[in-house]
Amino acid sequence: MSSTSATTPHFAFRDKRVVVTGAASGIGRRVAELLLEADAKVIALDRNAVDLPVNQFVRTNMADPASIEAAAKAIVGEIDVLLNIAGVPGTVEPETTMRVNVLGLRMLTELFVPRINRGGAITNVASIAGAQWQAHLDEVQRLLATPDYDTGVAWVRDHPMDGKRAYDFSKECVVVLTKQHGRFLREHGVRVNSVSPGPVHTPILKDFRASVGPILDLVTRETGRDATADDIARVLLFVSDPVLQWLNATDVQVDGGFMSGLVGGWVKLGS
Numbered sequence: 001m002s003s004t005s006a007t008t009p010h011f012a013f014r015d016k017r018v019v020v021t022g023a024a025s026g027i028g029r030r031v032a033e034l035l036l037e038a039d040a041k042v043i044a045l046d047r048n049a050v051d052l053p054v055n056q057f058v059r060t061n062m063a064d065p066a067s068i069e070a071a072a073k074a075i076v077g078e079i080d081v082l083l084n085i086a087g088v089p090g091t092v093e094p095e096t097t098m099r100v101n102v103l104g105l106r107m108l109t110e111l112f113v114p115r116i117n118r119g120g121a122i123t124n125v126a127s128i129a130g131a132q133w134q135a136h137l138d139e140v141q142r143l144l145a146t147p148d149y150d151t152g153v154a155w156v157r158d159h160p161m162d163g164k165r166a167y168d169f170s171k172e173c174v175v176v177l178t179k180q181h182g183r184f185l186r187e188h189g190v191r192v193n194s195v196s197p198g199p200v201h202t203p204i205l206k207d208f209r210a211s212v213g214p215i216l217d218l219v220t221r222e223t224g225r226d227a228t229a230d231d232i233a234r235v236l237l238f239v240s241d242p243v244l245q246w247l248n249a250t251d252v253q254v255d256g257g258f259m260s261g262l263v264g265g266w267v268k269l270g271s
């Protein structure tokens with residue numbers, strides 16, 4: 001992970017107000033750094049302190065709806081872009097995974113919807129772990145049909161999952177929620193997309209290796225390396241750039257081409 005930019009960003013974010021969750025570490029930190037280089041006004045949300053000169057930092061626990069509500073209130077005025085990056089791996093308690101990765105993301109997004117300027121964007125981080133969303137669409141839609149955070153938690157308690165499945169399911173939910181929000185927000189001139197990385201060299205990669213197992217090594221072997229935070233951050237900013245007005249409600253896989261190996265049959269899971 002580099003701390004300075006190899007390439008000066010050319011993204012159109014000068015003076016744009018951009019909210020970044022998960023800005024304390026990994027992908028979110030790199031996104032915040034690139035945004036500062038692009039002269040954006042960066043509002044950072046995280047449970048941990050952010051060591052960058054952002055315009056506003058709001059300590060937020062995405063597992064706690066009261067904290068999310070307080071964060072949305074602490075950010076005054078309209079925003080242009082919301083980047084939902086904060087997330088936890090399948091090694092944490094499954095309910096926490098669903099709270100942070102799905103229910104918190106959904107709640108924060110819905111609190112900001114009336115305050116996002118036309119031409120703006122919401123970009124979520126999903127994962128290739130969520131690539132099987134079509135196979136589980138009924139279950140995903142049932143969770144997403146819950147009207148709010150607390151009913152979402154009740155649904156999760158009624159549908160126990162192990163840690164790995166909770167992570168995969170959480171990212172399937174992010175892909176589908178992105179499509180739902182993208183559909184409903186397009187008339188407000190706000191685009192919603194997700195980015196699905198393969199393995200990324202950040203502090204939680206070791207947790208993914210513990211919960212996912214040898215398949216992660218297969219991905220790394222097939223693609224030659226893990227992504228850097230910079231690889232993913234640049235795609236997140238590109239997708240959020242106002243110049244891409246016709247990109248909406250879609251998921252962009254950023255995995256060095258690994259998933260294409262599955263489609264072509266060159267890579268077999270379990271090999």
Ligand SMILES: NC(=O)c1ccc[n+]([C@@H]2O[C@H](COP(=O)([O-])OP(=O)(O)OC[C@H]3O[C@@H](n4cnc5c(N)ncnc54)[C@H](O)[C@@H]3O)[C@@H](O)[C@H]2O)c1
Pocket residue numbers: 021022023024025026027028045046047048060061062063085086087088089100125126127128196197198199200201202203204205208
């Ligand atoms: N690293 C990978 O291999 C990989 C692959 C696919 C997807 N992702 C996703 O990328 C996103 C960023 O992860 P990363 O790799 O940069 O990991 P990371 O651990 O470096 O960063 C995650 C950030 O989220 C914050 N966070 C976690 N729980 C929170 C909570 N309850 N409230 C507020 N903030 C919280 C952490 O403090 C941290 O700053 C996550 O959504 C993750 O699922 C990562």
